[in-house]
Amino acid sequence: MRSAFQQHFRSVLSAARKVHCRAKQPPAAAAAMAPLSSKAGDPDLTAPAPASTISSQRCLPEPSPFYAGSGLDVWTMMNQAAAEVGAVNLGQGFMSFPPQCFIRRAAQEALDQNVHNQYAPPRGRPALLEQIAARFSPRLGRQLDQASEISVHAGANEALLSVFTAFLTHGQDHEVILMEPAFDQYAPNIAMAGGKPVYVPLRVLAAADKVISSDDWKIDMAELEAAVSPKTRIIVLNTPHNPVGKVFTRDELAQIGAISERHNLLILADEVYEHLTYGRDHVSIASLPRMWERTVTVGSAGKLLGVTGWRVGWAIGPRALIQPTLAAHTRIVFTTNTPLQEGVASAMRQAVSNGFYEAQRQEYERRRNRLMEIFDDVGLPYVVPDGAYYLLVNASAVRVPQDYLFPEAISSRGPNFRLAYFFIREFGVSGIPPAEFYCEPHRYLAGDYVRFAFCKTDEGLDAAAVALQKLKHHLQSE
Numbered sequence: 278m279r280s281a282f283q284q285h286f287r288s289v290l291s292a293a294r295k296v297h298c299r300a301k302q303p304p305a306a307a308a309a310m311a312p313l314s315s316k317a318g319d320p321d322l323t324a325p326a327p328a329s330t331i332s333s334q335r336c337l338p339e340p341s342p343f344y345a346g347s348g349l350d351v352w353t354m355m356n357q358a359a360a361e362v363g364a365v366n367l368g369q370g371f372m373s374f375p376p377q378c379f380i381r382r383a384a385q386e387a388l389d390q391n392v393h394n395q396y397a398p399p400r401g402r403p404a405l406l407e408q409i410a411a412r413f414s415p416r417l418g419r420q421l422d423q424a425s426e427i428s429v430h431a432g433a434n435e436a437l438l439s440v441f442t443a444f445l446t447h448g449q450d451h452e453v454i455l456m457e458p459a460f461d462q463y464a465p466n467i468a469m470a471g472g473k474p475v476y477v478p479l480r481v482l483a484a485a486d487k488v489i490s491s492d493d494w495k496i497d498m499a500e501l502e503a504a505v506s507p508k509t510r511i512i513v514l515n516t517p518h519n520p521v522g523k524v525f526t527r528d529e530l531a532q533i534g535a536i537s538e539r540h541n542l543l544i545l546a547d548e549v550y551e552h553l554t555y556g557r558d559h560v561s562i563a564s565l566p567r568m569w570e571r572t573v574t575v576g577s578a579g580k581l582l583g584v585t586g587w588r589v590g591w592a593i594g595p596r597a598l599i600q601p602t603l604a605a606h607t608r609i610v611f612t613t614n615t616p617l618q619e620g621v622a623s624a625m626r627q628a629v630s631n632g633f634y635e636a637q638r639q640e641y642e643r644r645r646n647r648l649m650e651i652f653d654d655v656g657l658p659y660v661v662p663d664g665a666y667y668l669l670v671n672a673s674a675v676r677v678p679q680d681y682l683f684p685e686a687i688s689s690r691g692p693n694f695r696l697a698y699f700f701i702r703e704f705g706v707s708g709i710p711p712a713e714f715y716c717e718p719h720r721y722l723a724g725d726y727v728r729f730a731f732c733k734t735d736e737g738l739d740a741a742a743v744a745l746q747k748l749k750h751h752l753q754s755e
């Protein structure tokens with residue numbers, strides 16, 4: 278015999294099912310990518326769920342449309358496509374070589390001390406704050422106070438999200454200006470924090486059918502200023518720039534700074550590649566007169582030490598900007614992992630005296646030159662990067678057959694995605710379609726560029742050189 282309560286409960290439940298249950302289809306993009314990702318033995322997370330799972334999930338709360346509607350991120354998409362055919366992966370910007378021995382040992386030693394296996398203070402471990410202050414005080418032209426002007430984050434990504442969260446307010450339509458191409462994480466992070474990105478593209482002031490300088494990519498300052506509205510709160514500045522490799526000049530920084538002063542805006546300076554410049558000096562905008570008080574500078578141990586998986590980054594700025602950033606960080610992740618903060622601190626201390634930074638910079642410059650030679654050889658022009666570790670190659674001369682078959686998930690993302698996919702399938706080399714770094718109306722500006730990363734081993738670059746020989750037979754002029 279069921280109790281009255283049980284009967285009542287069952288009838289309420291069944292009524293609720295009638296109201297709330299709607300059969301859900303898996304997200305279209307994920308389903309369409311499924312053929313690319315199926316590998317024997319691996320669970321295929323992008324494949325449609327089996328019918329039995331769908332029906333048992335019918336009554337679960339629906340995910341936020343913000344996430345339910347989004348397709349695969351470009352990195353997963355291109356990594357999967359590359360793995361499928363065993364392509365040389367020059368796509369995502371992770372190092373394919375191991376970190377130096379002294380860096381690995383620093384982390385191993387940190388793990389061996391019990392205290393380093395427990396929570397760190399939300400602001401960060403004192404040893405790391407000290408090293409960040411030591412490195413960046415001279416670069417920013419002031420003695421940094423590690424107790425109030427620095428916060429340690431779970432990678433630069435989380436530092437960026439913390440700044441957006443701290444300075445944008447839901448329901449207020451706050452705007453953030455992004456210069457395109459813009460690192461793909463900015464826009465969704467701004468939206469998560471309740472803000473709206475406003476886009477100003479870098480303009481290419483040279484004929485892109487030849488090798489050009491990254492300095493030929495310019496921000497039209499009048500266009501930048503015209504994008505400012507009473508709702509604008511922040512300008513995001515990325516120098517050295519991903520994916521262009523542009524290192525903003527002191528004069529450009531001064532002009533951007535003047536705009537931020539005229540309209541009382543914050544500058545979020547993403548300087549994760551500050552240590553990688555080739556024949557040019559990196560200038561931090563926060564070191565320019567009057568810029569300190571309105572700038573948060575973000576950095577990354579992942580980039581600085583070649584350990585992108587450690588997820589350690591930082592934000593530097595005046596107390597008034599770091600305090601709310603730290604408050605947001607405390608609610609987003611609470612603290613950054615302790616042992617790797619200690620590992621980074623120890624490695625940074627050693628790197629000051631063992632010559633690591635300059636040796637690393639020279640290595641990257643050598644790899645950059647090697648990748649440029651490879652494209653010189655196959656006959657495709659590119660943008661010479663003055664910083665960071667990406668090469669934008671103009672592949673407009675590559676013939677893609679009209680009837681070439683692309684998976685729907687690629688095809689639906691436009692010609693720039695199709696081109697990057699064609700490189701993977703036909704030449705066995707993966708890159709990233711820079712269209713992902715533009716808003717929808719500006720996607721056409723990505724043109725026929727493909728971004729290749731050169732934070733890769735010599736063997737990887739040699740393999741790319743061999744694979745790309747096939748490309749010579751696909752050039753328009755043939």
Ligand code: PMP
Nearest residue numbers: 432433434460519549577579590
């Ligand atoms: N900013 C830029 C411009 C980047 O290229 C990256 C990483 N690719 C990040 C931020 C994120 O750095 P991290 O790995 O430290 O989160």
